[in-house]
Amino acid sequence: MSTLRWNIEQLKTALEKREELKGWILIHEHFKRRERYLMHDHTTLTMDQDREVHGENLRVRVMVLLPKNGRQGEASRKLFTSEPLAPQIDAAIEAALQTDYQEWSLPEGLPKNLPQLKTADPKMAEDLEGVMKELTVRISGAALKARKAKFNSAELFLSLHDFEVYNSRGMIYRYSQSRIYTEAAFSFSKKLSSGEMVSDEFLNTRWAVALDDFPIEGLFEETAERAEQTLDVQKPESGRYPVIVDAEVLGQLIAAQASQLSATNSYHGLPFLKQGDELFAGAKGDLVSITLDPSLDYGADTVAVSEQGLVQNPLKLVEQNRVVGTSADQQFGEYLGMKPTTVRGAVVLSPGSMTREKMTQAAPRVLEILQFSSLVVDPNRGTFSSEIRLARLFDNENKSVKIIKGGSLSGSLKENMLEARFTQNCVMRANFSALSSGGSGYFGPEFGLLSNVSVVG
Amino acid sequence: MGLTQQSRALFPSDLLGLRETLATLPRLLEEEQGWYGSVYFERKTSRVLAANLKNTQISDSTTMGAVLRVFNGETLFEQATDELSSDNLKTQAKVLIARVREADALSKKIKTSYRTPNWQARLALKLDPEILSQIPKQVTATTPVHFGIAFQNDPRTPSPSETFDRLKKILEECKEVAKEVGIDSTDLTYVLARQTVAEEVGLFIDRETNMSQTLLRVALVAITMSGAERTVSKKGGLGGLEAIQISKDELRPQIKDLQALRGAQRLVPGRYRVLFGPVTTGVIAHEAFGHSQEGDTCARGRSMAWDLYKSGEKVGNKNATILNNPAIFANATEPCAAWGSYYFDEEGWLAQEQLLLDQGVLCSPMTNFTSALQLGVPRTANGKRESWANGVYARQTNTYFSAGDKTLKQLIEDVGDGYLAFHPAGGMEDPKGMGIQVGLAYLEEVKGGKRTGRLFKGPAGGEIQMTGYTPDILNSIVAKSKIEADQDAPDRATHxxxxxxxxxxxxxELVQAGCGGPYMLIENVVLG
Incomplete structure (x- = not known):
């Protein structure tokens, strides 16, 4: 295989010359990743794997006119600069001609006065290798610190992504994003009076965009402490509980509910809440306000402009439990006769007034989820369920705290958010998944208290 | 699988030059004595066509890259790139060598030596005839060996319009059945039919081996919704279009369930007698002693299975036999290979059936390259990665319980009062704590050994979660079905x-994995 046969400017020129095209969008990404897999080896750390990755993604989305009134074709395709250009464009156009969409057009005009957003950690952007070495040393220190719990393994992934976005209206937008992932696993063992050795572990994971949002030592400390709690556990008594969940869980629940505020759902006949509706009918706890914010410093989906060329500004979706906005890109906005809005950004949830400590005392018995095994959230029904990996049960009548493991919890946002309370303290969370090239972000209360959640032991 | 009227997927001719270039790299990488060099390359090209009530869509995707690897006796170093020119690959090799040298200079650890297996050693293993038949008789270290999946109807040839016609026919059939079962057209709010066809080329080269495989992965999914309720049918495997044919009759249960879900009751949390279907049984196997038996998890001190394997302690009854098998080239009675199958893994180990749990007693774990060395157990073909850009781990392929001897009819009678759990909704492992989470989309009630047709959702109106302590569950398996559970006659299928x-x-780190097994009746199951 040969090297570069054409460049982006040649690609843009080639696309502009194709009369069949009514529009196109190009997203060009270069990325570098460094990864280390660390494990315990007697008294030291050993590196199981050490990886370096260089890659490029160049994806085109083409739109063509169809000989049917009000319809158009669309297709997306990955392009390779090492292969001849014309056949790749031909293939994309040929595919688009076979599809059938309601017609829409990219917005007129170029986005102006775009803000300079913080999307990449400056230190990582400058020296990814240096950061990898520095964090490896910090992880070694955090992992090998003398404790009751035993360090088992850790992973550290760093990456830097440079994006260039172009479209047929002449838009050019460039930005970089840094991503950091780590996981830590500690186990704890003890001998029972029967002589039997028992052992269990705790695994913690964390994504972030900026090093300042990435508390390695704190994460390892918390993981070790929770590992030490894994053996004095009991299953929950079946019943209904007020349940404290953390920001990771709140982020997933609110993002699922926010999907019902999108024009995409409305167009496809999926569950949709229109402006004026109550988000949670009859809610009377801390009333929820939700904003889609693409401007947060080092948010997982911080971006100044969408690929369609729409400037992305914070968008209020819900005010005091009342739906006040609909998230619509140019395509679905045009379909529904709505002005297009922001579609990117972190989900921002308004803070409440409580502290976590007050939440633990909010009822005779309060369950605090430290970790779900695998939270399943159904964005259509607004339901959620999971096995309880580790939790604390605050028995305020007996003034005791029991550690819970096992059993499952199932809830419905419509029911369990009715009297929800939130902490005043807010935190940022990020998540990146193979299923999406972008990330999903959350900024909001560190903890939430849900009411009347079903638990089975 | 016989090869009558079948073809095999070839090694793409446009990659022949790259293969020659890659073949020069392993020796280049073995710059120091004791280093083991190898190269893995993949190209995964997929085309997804979908039709819903509003539009038809096409999405083409390709991921392609090479991974240069050096094991220095302690760490596996990888340098991955999708810039595949000869010059760049040689540059990347030099960068990798420099990284390994730097690490060698810093480490004082005693290194583990690795002996690269040659073809003689590889052929001494018990291999499936489908693999053996494709290895040339006089194979040597430099012989390009290619494995191609068998297929009847090439899934790459139909035009988009032919495929869209088929997908639109499925939409129409869904609407027709919906009307038949009493769902108004306005209440059938969303219907989607989606076909995925992928060609996956893999290449592994070290100083003793130069082998490639081409897999054709096909899948068809039909989704129907009424309001927030959703039901799904899917078909798929490795092979041709014959693997993803779906008839109107096969869509009928999906739409009937959708209608029943609209009025479904909520389950009262508790302990029940449950008959699991092949797919949900597969999730139990996968989460129970699938993940726990992944060698890297064991090597990191993160699985209780390793301790139980060494102690020989029983963790299940006589029905608790679990296998992992990447070499299922005939998926029960389906005309295709099973979804999680391949000829060799992404570290160049040939696929073999492996017993993970034998009547409640744990066997040796599945391994990737480094975990086999760390644990001192045999290599197995379980080194997999999400893509060339991701790291390799010990992963499952097709994981399932062995078959039993009952028919489905007999097992439903044996349920007495309980539930059928045939529709999965994810799951989660807990290798160290030996907990288990198996998600169930919904349940069907059984009363007096007969299906009532009444469906149940979770206690809050969503999915149901089965939880428990894995050994308790494996000791509560009452019975299992034959492979061909709808017939009294002896099974013809092997897997x-x-x-x-x-x-x-x-x-x-998402990867493809087959999920299945027999029907399995378990008592005292915690559902909530």
Whole structure:
């Protein structure tokens, strides 16, 4: 295989010359990743794997006119600069001609006065290798610190992504994003009076965009402490509980509910809440306000402009439990006769007034989820369920705290958010998944208290 | 699988030059004595066509890259790139060598030596005839060996319009059945039919081996919704279009369930007698002693299975036999290979059936390259990665319980009062704590050994979660079905059915995995 046969400017020129095209969008990404897999080896750390990755993604989305009134074709395709250009464009156009969409057009005009957003950690952007070495040393220190719990393994992934976005209206937008992932696993063992050795572990994971949002030592400390709690556990008594969940869980629940505020759902006949509706009918706890914010410093989906060329500004979706906005890109906005809005950004949830400590005392018995095994959230029904990996049960009548493991919890946002309370303290969370090239972000209360959640032991 | 009227997927001719270039790299990488060099390359090209009530869509995707690897006796170093020119690959090799040298200079650890298996050693293993038949008789270290999946109807040839016609026919059939079962057209709010066809080329080269494989992965999914309720049918495997034919009759249960879900009751949390279907049984196997038996998890001190394997302690009854098998080239009675199958893994180990749990007693774990060395157990073909850009782990392929001797009819009678759990909704492992989470989309009630047709959702109106302590569950298996559970006659198929599935390592690193097995009756199941 040969090297570069054409460049982006040649690609843009080639696309502009194709009369069949009514529009196109190009997203060009270069990325570098460094990864280390660390494990315990007697008294030291050993590196199981050490990886370096260089890659490029160049994806085109083409739109063509169809000989049917009000319809158009669309297709997306990955392009390779090492292969001849014309056949790749031909293939994309040929595919688009076979599809059938309601017609829409990219917005007129170029986005102006775009803000300079913080999307990449400056230190990582400058020296990814240096950061990898520095964090490896910090992880070694955090992992090998003398404790009751035993360090088992850790992973550290760093990456830097440079994006260039172009479209047929002449838009050019460039930005970089840094991503950091780590996981830590500690186990704890003890001998029972029967002589039997028992052992269990705790695994913690964390994504972030900026090093300042990435508390390695704190994460390892918390993981070790929770590992030490894994053996004095009991299953929950079946019943209904007020349940404290953390920001990771709140982020997933609110993002699922926010999907019902999108024009995409409305167009496809999926569950949709229109402006004026109550988000949670009859809610009377801390009333929820939700904003889609693409401007947060080092948010997982911080971006100044969408690929369609729409400037992305914070968008209020819900005010005091009342739906006040609909998230619509140019395509679905045009379909529904709505002005297009922001579609990117972190989900921002308004803070409440409580502290976590007050939440633990909010009822005779309060369950605090430290970790779900695998939270399943159904964005259509607004339901959620999971096995309880580790939790604390605050028995305020007996003034005791029991550690819970096992059993499952199932809830419905419509029911369990009715009297929800939130902490005043807010935190940022990020998540990146193979299923999406972008990330999903959350900024909001560190903890939430849900009411009347079903638990089975 | 016989090869009458079948073809095999060839090694793409446009990659022949790259193969020659890659073949020069392993020796280049073995710059120091004791270093083991190898190269893995993949190209995965997929085309997804979908039709819903509003539009038809096409999405083409390709991921392609090479991974240069050096094991220095302690760490596996990888340098991965998708810039595949000869010059760049040589540059990347030099960068990799420099990284390994730097690490060698810093480490004082005693290194583990690795002896590269040659073809003689590889052929001494018990291999499936489908693999053996494709290895040339006079094979040497430099012989390009190619494995191609067998197929009847090439899934790459139909035009988009032909495929869209088929997908639109499925939409129409869904609407017709919906009307038949009493769902108004306005209440059938969303219907989607989606076909995925992928060509997956893999290449592994070290100083003793130069082998490639081409897999054709096909899947068909039909989704129907009424308001927030959703039901799904899917078909898929490795092979041709014959693997993803779906008839109107096969769509009928999906739409009937959708109608029943609209009025479904909520389950009262508790302990029940439950008959699991092949796919949900597969999730139990996968989460129970699938993940726990992944060698890297064991080597990191993160699985109780390793301790139990060494102690020989029983963790299940006589029905608790679990296998992992990447060499299922005939998926039960389906005309295709099972979804999680391949000829060799992404570290160049040939696929073999492996017993993970034998009547409640744990066997040696599945391994990737480094975990086999770390644990001192045999290599198995379980080194997999999300893509060339991701790291390799010990992962499952097709994981399932062995078949039993009952028919489905007999097992439903044996349920007495309880539930059928045939529709999965994810799951999660807990290798160290030996807990288990198996998600169930919904349940069907059984009363007096007969199906009532009444469906149940979770206690809050969503999915149902089965939880428990894995050994308790494996000791509560009452009975299992034959592979061909709808017939009294002896099974003709060798392997239980494995459905289309996916798998994460804890919360990331998504890979394809087959998920199946027999029907299985378990008592005292905690559902909530």
């Amino acid at each position: 239980p059915f494995n459905d289309v599935g996916g798998c994460g390592k804890y919360h990331k």
